[in-house]
Amino acid sequence: MTNSSTAEPRHILSLSGGKDSTALAIYMRDKIPNMEYIFCDTGEELPETYDYLDRLEAYLGKPIVRLNPDRPFAHYLDIYRGVLPDSRTRWCTRMLKIKPFEKYVGEDSAISYIAIRADETHRIGYISTKPNLKAVYPFIENDIIKSDVFGILEESGMGIPEYYEWRSRSGCYFCFYQQRREWVGLKERHPDLYDKAKTFEKFDEVTGKSFTWSPKESLVELEQPERMEAIKNSKLRSQQIRQTGLVDILDEEEDADESCLVCHL
Numbered sequence: 001m002t003n004s005s006t007a008e009p010r011h012i013l014s015l016s017g018g019k020d021s022t023a024l025a026i027y028m029r030d031k032i033p034n035m036e037y038i039f040c041d042t043g044e045e046l047p048e049t050y051d052y053l054d055r056l057e058a059y060l061g062k063p064i065v066r067l068n069p070d071r072p073f074a075h076y077l078d079i080y081r082g083v084l085p086d087s088r089t090r091w092c093t094r095m096l097k098i099k100p101f102e103k104y105v106g107e108d109s110a111i112s113y114i115a116i117r118a119d120e121t122h123r124i125g126y127i128s129t130k131p132n133l134k135a136v137y138p139f140i141e142n143d144i145i146k147s148d149v150f151g152i153l154e155e156s157g158m159g160i161p162e163y164y165e166w167r168s169r170s171g172c173y174f175c176f177y178q179q180r181r182e183w184v185g186l187k188e189r190h191p192d193l194y195d196k197a198k199t200f201e202k203f204d205e206v207t208g209k210s211f212t213w214s215p216k217e218s219l220v221e222l223e224q225p226e227r228m229e230a231i232k233n234s235k236l237r238s239q240q241i242r243q244t245g246l247v248d249i250l251d252e253e254e255d256a257d258e259s260c261l262v263c264h265l
């Protein structure tokens, strides 16, 4: 799809499979009838995400265009010599999400609708900075906060994605932004995907370097029953600490949100 330089800009809303971008799609549905809905599919998403997007597609009454990267994750992992992506490099976002998005937009002038809410304007994200793309923030402009998002989802009948029962954000099942308790959730809900994530971790005997999703421990270490139990108990403990008004430093660090906007809105 293209437009000429004199044509009206395209309107594009990139969905992550998360609650905020879904609520924005619902919110904008009747305001911008020619909105293009897209989903950058890494091929490594959770089954719950695919189900949720199918339901959203039915609700919107329009197709959600699935954009796949030119090559799978494993191909890029080879190129990066087995070095797993992390919050500093984020090569996965660049190669699997942003590049397919930019290829889809091409050189057309386009307005990109971003679902950052009015109660998280501090949020720093990683998005495309192509000059032909103009980012707009309808939730910020209209003072829409988290409780409003829940209201939009509830009222539409979409509700929230099922994975929120055990995970705090959308994205790949192996996302390195995951907290340890979410890895435990993955192990319990999708042991096959947990095992697949394990296969990407490596120990280089020559250099002595480990490539693990979490810098603190490997997935083999994390899945030991006593370790999983300790992680679950630490979640309970931090909930109790929060209730007493204190803050658990570890959890607060893990909650710091500079994650990729294209993956986690």
Ligand code: SF4
Pocket (backbone or CB within 6 Å): 042, 085, 090, 092, 093, 096, 097, 170, 171, 172, 174, 175, 176, 177, 260, 263
């Ligand atoms: S969800 Fe996480 S692992 Fe997947 S592309 Fe985004 S940052 Fe990378």
